[in-house]
Amino acid sequence: MSTSEINLLKRSGNTLRTLTDLEDKLRVIAWWSLVALLAAGIILGTAFFYLSSRSDQLQSQSAQLGRQIDAQLVKEGILTSLKQRADVAKNALDAARPWGNLFPILSMIALPTQLKSISIDESAHVRLTMILGSVDDAVTVVTNMIALSGQHTIRAPQLISFVIKADGTVQMGVSFIPTL
Amino acid sequence: MPNINTLWRTYQNLIISAAILLFCAIGFITAVFPAVEKIQSLLSDTQQLTDDTKALTAKLTVLNALDESSLRQQLSAVISAVPTDKSLPTVFSTIEGLAAQSGVSVVSVDIEGDTALATASAAKQTPEEKMLGTRTIPFSATIEGTLDAIQHFIALAPQVRRLLRIRTFAITFPSDAKPVRISLEMDAFYQPSPTSLGKTGAAIVTLSDAEQSVISKVSQLPQVSGADMSLPPPLMGQMKPNPFAP
Structure with missing residues (x-):
């Protein structure tokens, strides 16, 4: 059988080398891109879950602190009134001449x-x-x-x-x- | 069809690599970049929550360190000096107490200004009141006694609870043996209580040294009126959720 009858792709030598180089480079880039995508997914997923749980924890803590502060509203009111009245008393004392x-x-x-x-x-x-x-x-x-x-x-x-x-x-x- | 098979065989590796690249590009655009934005937003919210929690913790620490009974005692002392309303009976009783302590006799006490209003809510502050930072009740008093007794009265007036101020006075010395007469124009002070607090997360500060000094000074002033200056019922902390509800 002659080689002309074998179903071989006939290419020029330069085109073959260029295509092979391109395939190799593209393959490397593609696999590295895939690795980067997977790594980014893992890192971002971990960060998201951590921040979500931290946010939930802080919200719960904040709500509890808010309830404790609301339970002392009367004390806060007395302090606010006392500070305001102390300023008023100081003004009154300063206004009085001896x-x-x-x-x-x-x-x-x-x-x-x-x-x-x-x-x-x-x-x-x-x-x-x-x-x-x-x-x-x-x-x-x-x-x-x-x-x-x-x-x-x-x-x-x-x-x-x-x-x-x-x-x-x-x-x-x-x-x-x-x-x- | 043969062309497609030929193409596939020729460029198989290229096509697979390109497909993987395309998939990664779509993944980055649709998933990674939005996830980064979301995480940045979450980070910012978490930081804000951290700051809010710190502020609330600091506020709760301040509140826990305060003793409510001593605060009430201090407030009671300061309210007896500067009441929450006009409290006209204590004005009269203070003048009478001063007269009794100094040995003068009260001829008359006249309250000036707008006394018809039941509360101070509709009363406008005068420029002097704005300058003083407190509301005043102007009144005039006529006192009789010896010069020494009148001196004692004038010296004692600014140093009692309830706080008073002498604006002007005029002393007339009679030519005969009649007692010396003094006409005074005075002010008593009052200030309505605040009816609202800040938000739960609003910071509070303990009493400063200057405020403690004023409260201590006022607490040491003698109370000559003899009137009961008990604390008014707390307005704050008992607000109706619906102010129009009966």
Whole structure:
């Protein structure tokens, strides 16, 4: 039998080598792709199951903690109310001026018997009206106020009114801001 | 048909490899990439849950460390200083208590402002109240006594429970032997309680040192009114699920 009668595929030599190389490379790539797909599937599957169970565990823990916190709602309410009220009390305490400290300052300015009226306004200005026996007493009062101003015990001293009456007595009005 | 068989025999290995590659490509596109996205989302959710659990644990630790009875005691002391409502009887009783302790006599006490409202919910805050951060009840009082007694009254007024503030006063010294008379304009303070809390997961903080100091200071102030300032019933924790239900 001649070789021409045998059912052989007739190829050129170069084409055969190219095709064989291509087949080999493609086979390697395909098997490695398959391995990569299987590995990715295993890794991702493991990660998914782990994260799912962790998420379920955390949700359960979170729900339990929420229930425990809800059971202490009254305590939380008392604490919230206490914090808010403490701030309010602090504001109220800071707003109150210690006017009791004014009277020792007044005693350094004039005698109680010389005082006719004392008033304070909302801007903490003190206004004194005094009936003094003589101009010398008035000078003494002014001197005392100047000294107290120098010591920063009072600020912004002002002479409001000064009236010498026929009998020599002096009605004097002063104002100042005390440092309480 | 013979052509197909010929083709199959010629390119069998190529076709199988290509089919495997195609299968892997489809697998990556339809399964792997969506799975990666899903896992990223799951990871993000898990991280958020972890953070939430930590916050809840911290909050529960704070709550467990608090003693409810001592909190109630502190709140009772602070409420007696700044009540939850106007509590006008305690204003009067505090002025009377102050007068009794200082030895002056009360000539009159007049409550100013809008006293017709039953609750503070409809009352608007004045600019000064907004600045103070608390609601006030302005009132005026006229007191008589010796100058020493009046001094004592003025010194004692800001240092009692219930908290009071003297805004202005005017003392008139009579020329004869009549007692000294003082007219005062004062404020008492009150603040309605909060009616809602934050969410379960909202963080809470224990009392700071400054707050503890204020509470301690208020607790040490003498109570001259003699009125019972028991805690109001808790509003929080007993909210109706349906506010329109009878």
